[in-house]
Amino acid sequence: MSAAPTGRPVAVVSFAQSPQVRREDHRNEVEMLMPVVEEVFSRIGVTKADMGFVCSGSSDYLVGAPFSFVSALDAVGVWPPMRESHVEMDGAWALYEAWTMLRAGDVDTALVYSFGRSSPGQLAKILALQLDPYYLAPLWPPPTALAALQARAVIDAGRATEEDFAEVAARSRRQALANPHAQLSGDRAPGELMKDDYVVSPLRRHALPPITDGAAAVVLAAGERATELCDRPAWITGIDHRIETHALGARDLTSSPSTTLAARGAGLGERAAVDVAELHAPYAHQELILRDALGLGAEVSVNPSGGALAANALMVAGLIRIGEAAQRIMDGSAARALAHATSGPCLQQNLVCALAAETPSGGR
Amino acid sequence: MTDATSTGQEPVAIMESPIHVDYRFTAGLAQSRFLKGLSQGRFLGQRCPRCHKVYVPPRGSCPTDGVPTTDEVELSNQGTVTTYCVVNVPFQGQSIEIPYICAQILLDGANLAFMGLIQEIAADQVRMGMRVEAVWVPPEELGPTMASVRHFRPTGEPDADYESFKEYL
Amino acid sequence: MAERCAVIGAGQTKHAAKREDVSIAGLVREAAERALEDAAMDWGDIDAVVIGKAPDMFEGVMMPELYLAPALGAVGKPMVRVHTAGSVGGSTAIVAAHLVTSGVHRRVLTVAFEKQSDSDAMWALSVPQPFSAPLLAGAGGYFAPIIRAYMRRSGAPDHIGIVVAVKDRKQALKNPYAHLHIEDISFEMVRDSIMLWDPIRYLETCPSSDGAAAMVLADEDCAAASPRRPAWVHGMAMRSEPTMFAGRDQVNPQAGRDCAADVYAQAGITDPRSQIDVAEVYVPFSWYEPMWLENLGFAPDGEGWKLTDSGATALDGGDIPWNCSGGVLSSNPIGASGMLRFLEVALQVRGQAGAHQVDGVRRALGHAYGGGSQFFSMWVLGTEKP
Ligand SMILES: [Zn+2]
Numbered sequence: 001m002s003a004a005p006t007g008r009p010v011a012v013v014s015f016a017q018s019p020q021v022r023r024e025d026h027r028n029e030v031e032m033l034m035p036v037v038e039e040v041f042s043r044i045g046v047t048k049a050d051m052g053f054v055c056s057g058s059s060d061y062l063v064g065a066p067f068s069f070v071s072a073l074d075a076v077g078v079w080p081p082m083r084e085s086h087v088e089m090d091g092a093w094a095l096y097e098a099w100t101m102l103r104a105g106d107v108d109t110a111l112v113y114s115f116g117r118s119s120p121g122q123l124a125k126i127l128a129l130q131l132d133p134y135y136l137a138p139l140w141p142p143p144t145a146l147a148a149l150q151a152r153a154v155i156d157a158g159r160a161t162e163e164d165f166a167e168v169a170a171r172s173r174r175q176a177l178a179n180p181h182a183q184l185s186g187d188r189a190p191g192e193l194m195k196d197d198y199v200v201s202p203l204r205r206h207a208l209p210p211i212t213d214g215a216a217a218v219v220l221a222a223g224e225r226a227t228e229l230c231d232r233p234a235w236i237t238g239i240d241h242r243i244e245t246h247a248l249g250a251r252d253l254t255s256s257p258s259t260t261l262a263a264r265g266a267g268l269g270e271r272a273a274v275d276v277a278e279l280h281a282p283y284a285h286q287e288l289i290l291r292d293a294l295g296l297g298a299e300v301s302v303n304p305s306g307g308a309l310a311a312n313a314l315m316v317a318g319l320i321r322i323g324e325a326a327q328r329i330m331d332g333s334a335a336r337a338l339a340h341a342t343s344g345p346c347l348q349q350n351l352v353c354a355l356a357a358e359t360p361s362g363g364r
Numbered sequence: 365m366t367d368a369t370s371t372g373q374e375p376v377a378i379m380e381s382p383i384h385v386d387y388r389f390t391a392g393l394a395q396s397r398f399l400k401g402l403s404q405g406r407f408l409g410q411r412c413p414r415c416h417k418v419y420v421p422p423r424g425s426c427p428t429d430g431v432p433t434t435d436e437v438e439l440s441n442q443g444t445v446t447t448y449c450v451v452n453v454p455f456q457g458q459s460i461e462i463p464y465i466c467a468q469i470l471l472d473g474a475n476l477a478f479m480g481l482i483q484e485i486a487a488d489q490v491r492m493g494m495r496v497e498a499v500w501v502p503p504e505e506l507g508p509t510m511a512s513v514r515h516f517r518p519t520g521e522p523d524a525d526y527e528s529f530k531e532y533l
Numbered sequence: 534m535a536e537r538c539a540v541i542g543a544g545q546t547k548h549a550a551k552r553e554d555v556s557i558a559g560l561v562r563e564a565a566e567r568a569l570e571d572a573a574m575d576w577g578d579i580d581a582v583v584i585g586k587a588p589d590m591f592e593g594v595m596m597p598e599l600y601l602a603p604a605l606g607a608v609g610k611p612m613v614r615v616h617t618a619g620s621v622g623g624s625t626a627i628v629a630a631h632l633v634t635s636g637v638h639r640r641v642l643t644v645a646f647e648k649q650s651d652s653d654a655m656w657a658l659s660v661p662q663p664f665s666a667p668l669l670a671g672a673g674g675y676f677a678p679i680i681r682a683y684m685r686r687s688g689a690p691d692h693i694g695i696v697v698a699v700k701d702r703k704q705a706l707k708n709p710y711a712h713l714h715i716e717d718i719s720f721e722m723v724r725d726s727i728m729l730w731d732p733i734r735y736l737e738t739c740p741s742s743d744g745a746a747a748m749v750l751a752d753e754d755c756a757a758a759s760p761r762r763p764a765w766v767h768g769m770a771m772r773s774e775p776t777m778f779a780g781r782d783q784v785n786p787q788a789g790r791d792c793a794a795d796v797y798a799q800a801g802i803t804d805p806r807s808q809i810d811v812a813e814v815y816v817p818f819s820w821y822e823p824m825w826l827e828n829l830g831f832a833p834d835g836e837g838w839k840l841t842d843s844g845a846t847a848l849d850g851g852d853i854p855w856n857c858s859g860g861v862l863s864s865n866p867i868g869a870s871g872m873l874r875f876l877e878v879a880l881q882v883r884g885q886a887g888a889h890q891v892d893g894v895r896r897a898l899g900h901a902y903g904g905g906s907q908f909f910s911m912w913v914l915g916t917e918k919p
Binding site: 377378381383415417418419426427428446447448449450451452453463466467468475476479492526530531532533 | 553554593673674675677678679681682685686727728729730731732733775776777778779780782783784
Binding site: 007054059060061066067069070073074077078079080081082083084085088089093096099100101103104105106126127129131132133134137240241242243244245246257265343344345348349 | 535536556557587588589590592593594595596597598599600602603607608609610611612613614615616617618624627628631632634635636637770771772773774775776778787788791792904907908
C-alpha cells in the first residue's frame with residue numbers, strides 16, 4: 001500500500017447549501033443536489049474528476065424509499081467509477097468518514113454531501129421508529145414530547161427557565177436574518193415570544209425547530225492540496241463523536257456527557273477557546289445543555305447562522321454546522337471555530353469538529 | 365428473573381407492531397414532464413447537453429455527467445427488446461397470468477432501456493432483438509402514470525441485429 | 534495507507550430463515566461476543582464500533598445503531614452506521630479499517646446484520662413508488678435479463694448455473710453457521726427445481742436469512758499482542774458507478790474491474806488466479822460466479838464459465854476455491870452477506886475455517902457488491918505483515 005504520512009492535516013476548502021425550505025415541492029433529491037454540488041466545486045474551480053472520494057449521508061425512512069442514496073448519486077455523475085461510500089446518518093458523519101480516508105493518505109480530496117427531506121412523510125411517526133422497537137416505538141411518542149421531557153428536566157434541575165429558552169430562540173432567529181439560506185428568521189423579542197402557545201409544555205412554538213427540506217455539500221482536502229485549493233482553508237484540528245444509551249430513563253437528560261467526551265477527543269479543553277460555535281441544537285433548551293457540555297463562554301459567538309432553530313433539514317443540519325463554522329474561517333471572520341452535530345432523540349449521539357485557520361502542527 | 369420456560373410459560377418470540385406512514389412523493393421537474401407526456405400517450409425523454417445521450421424516463425440529471433438534462437425529446441412508440449426474463453412464479457401484488465415476459469425495452473432514439481411487460485405473444489417466442497411497440501390504455505384512461513402503457517407487443521418487423529443493441533446490455 | 538491493520542477476531546451467528554430466539558440486539562451480540570472472544574478481548578477493550586446493514590425498512594427500525602449502542606458496548610464511544618446497499622457488509626469493514634489505518638483508533642469492532650424476518654423484506658425492497666415503473670417480477674426479474682445477456686455474450690451452456698449452485702451448497706455442508714444445509718443436493722435436484730425467472734431456477738437463488746457478522750480490527754501493536762494469528766489487510770478498495778446509464782455494461786461492470794485493479798495493486802497481485810489462494814465472492818444467483826470470475830480477472834472475458842465447469846473453483850480439488858463457506862447462495866442476511874465474505878477470508882488466512890479450510894492459504898480475496906452491480910467493496914488479506 002502507498003506510504004503516506006499518518007495523520008496529515010485535513011481542511012474544509014469549500015461549502016455550499018441549498019435554500020432550506022419547508023417543502024421542496026417541485027424538485028426531486030437529484031435536482032435539489034445538483035446545484036449544490038455544482039456550487040461547492042465552482043467556488044474553488046474543481047470538478048468531480050478532482051475528487052478522490054465521495055461520501056454522503058441521508059436516511060431512507062425520511063425519503064420513504066429504500067436505497068434513496070443510490071439515485072441521489074446521479075447528482076454527482078460517478079463516471080468513470082469513483083471511490084464512494086454512504087452513511088445512514090447526518091452528513092457530519094460522512095465528513096468524519098472522509099476525514100479518516102484523507103488522514104490515512106489514500107486520497108487527497110473528498111466531496112461530502114447530504115440531503116434530507118423532512119416534509120414528505122409524517123415526521124413525528126417516522127422519528128418514533130428510532131426508538132427501542134420493542135418497548136418504546138410501539139407507543140409512538142412524538143419527538144417533541146421527548147424533547148419536552150428533556151426541557152422539563154432542565155427546568156426542574158434549576159439549570160434554565162422558559163425565558164432562557166425564549167432568549168435562545170430570539171437570538172437564533174435574529175441572527176438568521178443575515179443568513180440567506182435560512183428558513184425561519186425574524187426579530188421578535190424574548191418577551192414577545194413568551195406569549196406563544198405551548199406545543200408540548202414546557203416547549204412553546206418558538207423553542208421548536210422548523211420542518212425543513214435541504215441539501216449541503218463540503219469539499220475536504222489534505223495537506224498541500226488544501227492550500228492549493230483555498231487561500232484560507234479551515235483546518236480540522238480535531239474531530240470526534242460519541243454515543244449514549246437509547247434508554248432515556250438511564251440518562252441524565254440535563255447534561256450531554258457524550259458532547260464533552262467528543263470535545264476532549266477533538267482536542268478542545270474544558271473551556272473551548274473558539275471565536276464561533278455552530279451547535280446543532282434543534283430545540284432551544286438543547287443549546288443551553290451543549291454550551292455547558294462544551295464550556296462555551298459568553299464571548300463565543302454561538303450559531304451566527306441561526307442554527308437548527310432557523311433550518312433543521314434532518315441528515316443535513318449537522319453537516320451545515322461544519323460548513324457554516326468553516327466558512328467563517330475561510331472568509332477570515334474567525335480564527336478558531338467549533339461545529340457540533342447531533343443524532344437521535346434528546347442529543348443521544350454527538351459529534352464535535354474543531355477548526356482553525358492555522359495549520360495543525362502534526363499529531364491528532 | 366425467572367426463566368419463562370421454567371414456569372411452564374412459552375417465551376414471547378414475536379410481537380406485532382404495525383407501521384403505517386403516509387408520504388407525499390415529489391416527482392421532480394424532469395419526471396413531471398415525462399408523466400405529463402404519458403397522460404397524452406407520448407414518451408418524453410431528455411437529452412444530456414454534454415454527452416447527448418437521451419434518457420427516458422428522465423430523472424433530471426445525466427447519471428454520468430451529473431448535469432441537468434435540458435432538451436426535451438419525444439421518443440418513438442416502438443423499440444427493441446435488448447434482453448428479458450420469463451417469469452414463472454406469481455409475484456406478490458402481481459395479477460398477470462404466468463408465464464409472462466419482463467423485458468428491457470430500448471425505445472428508438474433512447475440511450476437507456478427500461479423494464480416493460482411483453483404481451484400478445486407466447487412466452488417461449490420472445491427473443492433478444494425483437495421489435496415491439498407500446499399499447500396504450502384507451503384515451504379516457506390515460507393518466508400521469510406508467511400504468512398508461514398497458515404493455516408492449518411485437519410489431520412483426522424483422523428482429524434488430526445483435527450488434528445494434530449489444531452496447532445496451 | 535499509513536498504519537497497518539489486521540483482523541484479530543471474527544464471529545458470526547448461526548444464519549437461519551427466522552431467528553425468533555433472539556431480538557435484534559441479541560442477534561448482533563451473538564456475533565460480536567464471538568468476535569471478542571476470538572480476539573481474547575472484552576467490550577471495554579474496544580475504541581469504536583462501526584455497524585452496517587441494508588435498508589432500515591428491513592426491520593422497521595430507523596437508524597438502529599441508536600437503539601443498539603448499549604448492546605454493542607458503544608456507550609461513550611464513537612459509533613458509525615454505514616449503508617451502501619448489498620456491498621454494505623464489505624464497505625462497513627473498510628470504514629472500520631480506515632479508523633485503524635488513519636491512526637485514529639487502535640481496536641475497532643465492526644458488525645453487520647440483517648433480521649429480515651422481523652419485517653416484510655420483499656415489501657421493503659420494492660416500496661411502491663408512484664412515479665417509477667412498477668417492479669414487475671421481484672429481484673430475479675432484475676437480474677435474470679443480465680444473466681441472459683451474459684449467456685448470449687459468452688456462449689456459456691445452460692448447466693453452468695447448476696454447477697455453481699451444487700458446488701456452493703455442498704460446501705455449505707461443511708460450514709456449521711450456514712443457513713442452507715441441503716444434505717442430498719445434486720445436479721438433478723437443482724436442474725429440476727422450478728424455473729422462477731427463466732433462466733434462473735429456484736435452487737440457483739440465494740435464501741433470505743437472519744444473521745450477523747462481526748470482526749475486531751486492530752493496529753500493529755495490538756495485533757502483535759493478540760493470542761491468535763492476525764490476518765493482515767494487504768489492500769482494500771471501494772468503487773461505485775451510476776445505476777443506469779447509456780452503454781452501461783451490467784454483465785462486466787467497470788466499477789468492479791476498477792475496484793479489483795485497485796486492491797490488487799495495493800496487494801502487489803498481478804495474476805489473481807495464481808497469487809490468490811481462496812476467495813469469498815458475493816454470488817447471490819449462481820450465474821454470478823462465472824461473471825465475477827471475469828470481472829475480477831480470474832479468467833479472460835467470456836471464459837469464466839469454463840473455469841467453473843472445470844471444477845477449478847471447488848473446495849474439493851480446485852486450484853482457486855471460491856465460496857468454501859457456501860457463500861451467499863447458502864446464507865444471505867443481506868446487510869451481513871458482504872461482511873461474511875470479508876470475514877470468511879479472515880478465517881481462511883488465520884486457519885480457522887474448520888471443515889471448509891483450504892490448506893496453506895497465504896492470501897485471500899473478500900468481495901461484496903450491491904444494488905444493480907454498481908457498488909463494489911473488496912479486500913485482500915494475508916498471513917504476512919504487508
Ligand atoms: Zn451526459
